[in-house]
Amino acid sequence: MDEAFEKRLPNPEDLGAMTEESLKAAFAGESQAAERYLVFAEQADEEGYPHVAKLFRAISFAETRHARNHLRVMKGIGATAENLAAAFGGESFEVDEMYPAYGEIAKAQGNAQASRSIRYAVKAEMDHKRMYGEAREKVLVGQDLDARPVSVCLICGHTVIGNVPDKCPVCAAAKEYYKTF
Amino acid sequence: MADAFKNTPPAPEDKGAMTAQNIAAALAGESQASQKYLAFADVADAEGYPNVARLFQAVAYAESTHARNHLSVLGGIGTTAENLKGAFDGESFEIAEMYPAFDAVAKLQENKSAQTSIRYALKAEVDHQGIYDGTLKGVEGKKDLDAKPVRVCPICGHTVIGDAPDECPQCGTAGSYFREF
Numbered sequence: 313m314d315e316a317f318e319k320r321l322p323n324p325e326d327l328g329a330m331t332e333e334s335l336k337a338a339f340a341g342e343s344q345a346a347e348r349y350l351v352f353a354e355q356a357d358e359e360g361y362p363h364v365a366k367l368f369r370a371i372s373f374a375e376t377r378h379a380r381n382h383l384r385v386m387k388g389i390g391a392t393a394e395n396l397a398a399a400f401g402g403e404s405f406e407v408d409e410m411y412p413a414y415g416e417i418a419k420a421q422g423n424a425q426a427s428r429s430i431r432y433a434v435k436a437e438m439d440h441k442r443m444y445g446e447a448r449e450k451v452l453v454g455q456d457l458d459a460r461p462v463s464v465c466l467i468c469g470h471t472v473i474g475n476v477p478d479k480c481p482v483c484a485a486a487k488e489y490y491k492t493f
Numbered sequence: 494m495a496d497a498f499k500n501t502p503p504a505p506e507d508k509g510a511m512t513a514q515n516i517a518a519a520l521a522g523e524s525q526a527s528q529k530y531l532a533f534a535d536v537a538d539a540e541g542y543p544n545v546a547r548l549f550q551a552v553a554y555a556e557s558t559h560a561r562n563h564l565s566v567l568g569g570i571g572t573t574a575e576n577l578k579g580a581f582d583g584e585s586f587e588i589a590e591m592y593p594a595f596d597a598v599a600k601l602q603e604n605k606s607a608q609t610s611i612r613y614a615l616k617a618e619v620d621h622q623g624i625y626d627g628t629l630k631g632v633e634g635k636k637d638l639d640a641k642p643v644r645v646c647p648i649c650g651h652t653v654i655g656d657a658p659d660e661c662p663q664c665g666t667a668g669s670y671f672r673e674f
Contacts, residue, residue, distance in 0.1 A: 325605065335611075339525060370645050379532075
């Protein structure tokens, strides 16, 4: 992309604390809208509205642009080594603190479906934490990851580098449920 | 797909209020992680780490599956007509309340980039609100949208149905950069 193109993006800025709070909230809102619209697109496809589905996907993309702009202004986008460190930190928090706490409360309240949704997430975040840690080691010495496929279970998010298992070890979905990147 | 291995996302559940609050927080966290990783993937590509970029994209997708699971548990996935109404209401809130309030704060604090990021989003949400409204009327009469392309400006998220303009009316980006859905 040419310079003129990049130039139109809002730049990182030293922000007033209240403005930063606003952008954080806007980033959270845009991010959730983007995810909701992707799910709504699948629902529209199932109901036989392919063009409504396409609309939801397009608007989801628009919201990702807003999310990215807000994140950029807040200086949330660094060099890849920094981004991997931030990603590792985020996954660690979810694995060590957030999901264990949420899991306990869901169990105490007898919420079986919530417990399942939490278990699926925490298992995958453990894989992500490890992968981000290893990727960061490489990038710190200027190396890329190996060119192996990364595959994700579309039910539970289980993430694997290399061969896809016959059956997801977390949720038992068949290997046809994996999406490969 | 073999039925024996079939699996589905966690189902809606309405039990503990604390659990619902936690799942809502987890939905916000997963959605934001997904958006961050997509932005980080672009940086990794630009820095010449295509395989790290692929890892970020795959993990972003995994976080999207978690966001969808949490949204499902919260009962946030309805019929397409309900989803369009929910989307319309979300856009309306952003236009009528959220972004005007955030913009006032950013102006007060003289944060120029923040104002740009807010303006880009607000203008696009007005597009989305109008498009969702028209689409909902169609779906209520069991009519899909017309088979026209939907085009989105990759800088500001401006969204049009049909041809891209020569230049984005919001941010001046050339129409040739618009992404087509």
